[in-house]
Amino acid sequence: MSRNVRSLVLIARIVLLSSSRVQPAARAVAAGAATSPVEAAFRTYAPLVASLGMRMGAVDADCDDFVQDVFVRAVRGAGRLREPAAFKGWLITIAVNLARTRLRVRKLRQRLGLAVPGVALEVADPSLSPDERVLVAQMNRVLDRLPVNQRIAWTLRHVEGMALDEVAFHCECSLATAKRWIAAAQATLEEALS
Amino acid sequence: MKSRVQQGAELIRGRVACAWDEAQVATVVAGVGPRRRRRRIARATACGVALAALALAHGARDRVIARRSPASTPAAVARAPRIEPLPAPAPPPALRFRDGSRGWAIAAGTVMRALGETAERIDVRVDRGGARFEVTPSTTRTFAVSSGRARVVVVGTVFTVERDGAELRVGVERGKVRVELPASEPRLLTAGQSATFHDEPTDGAPPRAPAPRVRHPGPLAAAPAAALPAANRLMAEADAARAAGHPDEAVRLLDRVVREHAREFDAPLAAFTSGRLYLEQLDRPRVAAERFAQARALAPSTSLAEDALAREVEAWAAAHDVGRAQERAQEYLRRHPDGVRAAKVRRLAGLPDLQ
Numbered sequence: 320m321s322r323n324v325r326s327l328v329l330i331a332r333i334v335l336l337s338s339s340r341v342q343p344a345a346r347a348v349a350a351g352a353a354t355s356p357v358e359a360a361f362r363t364y365a366p367l368v369a370s371l372g373m374r375m376g377a378v379d380a381d382c383d384d385f386v387q388d389v390f391v392r393a394v395r396g397a398g399r400l401r402e403p404a405a406f407k408g409w410l411i412t413i414a415v416n417l418a419r420t421r422l423r424v425r426k427l428r429q430r431l432g433l434a435v436p437g438v439a440l441e442v443a444d445p446s447l448s449p450d451e452r453v454l455v456a457q458m459n460r461v462l463d464r465l466p467v468n469q470r471i472a473w474t475l476r477h478v479e480g481m482a483l484d485e486v487a488f489h490c491e492c493s494l495a496t497a498k499r500w501i502a503a504a505q506a507t508l509e510e511a512l513s
Numbered sequence: 514m515k516s517r518v519q520q521g522a523e524l525i526r527g528r529v530a531c532a533w534d535e536a537q538v539a540t541v542v543a544g545v546g547p548r549r550r551r552r553r554i555a556r557a558t559a560c561g562v563a564l565a566a567l568a569l570a571h572g573a574r575d576r577v578i579a580r581r582s583p584a585s586t587p588a589a590v591a592r593a594p595r596i597e598p599l600p601a602p603a604p605p606p607a608l609r610f611r612d613g614s615r616g617w618a619i620a621a622g623t624v625m626r627a628l629g630e631t632a633e634r635i636d637v638r639v640d641r642g643g644a645r646f647e648v649t650p651s652t653t654r655t656f657a658v659s660s661g662r663a664r665v666v667v668v669g670t671v672f673t674v675e676r677d678g679a680e681l682r683v684g685v686e687r688g689k690v691r692v693e694l695p696a697s698e699p700r701l702l703t704a705g706q707s708a709t710f711h712d713e714p715t716d717g718a719p720p721r722a723p724a725p726r727v728r729h730p731g732p733l734a735a736a737p738a739a740a741l742p743a744a745n746r747l748m749a750e751a752d753a754a755r756a757a758g759h760p761d762e763a764v765r766l767l768d769r770v771v772r773e774h775a776r777e778f779d780a781p782l783a784a785f786t787s788g789r790l791y792l793e794q795l796d797r798p799r800v801a802a803e804r805f806a807q808a809r810a811l812a813p814s815t816s817l818a819e820d821a822l823a824r825e826v827e828a829w830a831a832a833h834d835v836g837r838a839q840e841r842a843q844e845y846l847r848r849h850p851d852g853v854r855a856a857k858v859r860r861l862a863g864l865p866d867l868q
Contacts, residue, residue, distance in 0.1 A: 458521040512517040
């Protein structure tokens with residue numbers, strides 16, 4: 320069996336054997352509505368990946384490229400996964416790594432004085448008050464100034480609500496390092512917004 | 514009570530998301546295959562170019578070495594590794610406190626001493642020379658450095674205090690400090706700023722108000738702040754001015770963002786924030802209305818435009834210009850019949866309710 324086919328088979332198993340959240344995707348595959356396992360996995364996890372990318376500040380509202388990149392890497396490497404149940408966590412790690420790269424490139428462009436369009440934390444909910452919008456914009460400005468690793472670790476912990484060991488796992492660092500990054504980011508945010 | 518950071522995190526968690534529909538899924542899935550093929554081609558091309566460049570560089574190096582020492586063979590040339598001297602160890606801090614805060618002398622002949630340390634406050638005095646302090650962040654403890662009649666109060670920061678006769682120079686590397694002098698308003702300095710204050714001893718005459726010269730950013734600027742785009746720097750300075758209770762300074766900076774960086778992301782928000790300050794703190798509702806209109810013009814198709822229009826109604830109402838308030842209110846109701854501020858806009862403009 321070729322590597323690509325192995326990857327697709329594994330993704331199909333992941334989609335069909337996962338928790339109840341993916342039952343709609345599994346039913347779609349069974350009913351022939353979804354054309355491929357990739358599309359089924361996509362339907363299930365794309366919103367998660369896209370929102371994660373936005374909240375880390377790596378993408379703006381046009382997140383198609385980011386999500387596509389994540390899934391290209393996921394499809395390529397899915398054959399290495401031993402545990403289908405670990406697919407979601409692994410996908411998040413890929414998204415975190417890709418976000419880190421994008422944020423670093425953006426910082427480099429800023430240091431070189433190249434114009435970089437601001438990546439706004441696009442607010443989808445129109446009922447936010449102006450004060451709330453200003454607060455989100457202020458947070459965005461401070462987060463943009465943080466070292467990339469601190470920004471990502473803090474976002475995973477305090478925005479995504481992950482446990483510390485999950486943050487360390489997805490950032491591919493030690494627990495102590497993750498705690499240090501989160502604490503440093505929190506201190507900077509508190510000083511700036513107090 | 515939640516901190517602003519907690520509130521902000523909750524807003525980002527609850528309100529920032531990327532909406533997906535079926536058409537988008539189909540388009541993006543269809544692009545996965547071609548994207549993989551393009552990546553394979555790009556990787557192969559990059560490898561080929563890198564190998565070619567390496568070969569060229571190796572060949573050029575061989576030619577240079579052969580020209581310089583004809584007797585040596587390229588492969589035999591090896592440079593001894595360069596041994597870098599170890600950096601000199603940092604001097605131990607002259608002052609250490611129980612909470613981990615520390616102070617170092619940074620000039621010869623510095624005279625500084627700790628005056629006292631309790632759970633609520635730490636007091637230090639610098640009489641001559643210069644000192645650098647790293648203060649552990651704490652919301653329950655004040656860290657204050659006095660020098661002459663000046664007092665520098667900090668909450669978790671890295672800063673320097675240099676005393677030279679009647680002149681006091683304060684620079685902030687990280688965090689914020691507030692500099693207090695008699696007969697003048699406290700001055701807030703943030704990361705990257707430094708200022709010089711004149712603190713002359715009294716001789717019966719009323720003290721002269723100091724004229725701080727603030728530089729933004731100074732040599733103490735942390736690398737990330739110095740590398741910020743100009744608009745971001747101005748916004749950060751405006752935030753600091755607002756926090757320090759200087760709305761007039763804040764609107765001056767915000768209006769600069771709108772004037773000089775109208776095409777950048779921050780410009781609509783700067784116009785909106787400027788409008789709020791003119792309306793709520795500077796009591797200039799007509800100018801506020803202009804700023805809200807500007808915010809709308811800079812970002813016409815965003816959700817900020819709806820808020821800016823509602824605020825424009827409020828500003829014209831505050832300026833007692835009933836005609837303009839009603840005109841803008843009717844525009845709001847036309848554009849946003851189900852808008853969240855429809856009821857308020859009707860009330861402000863004196864329009865009848867629907868019910």
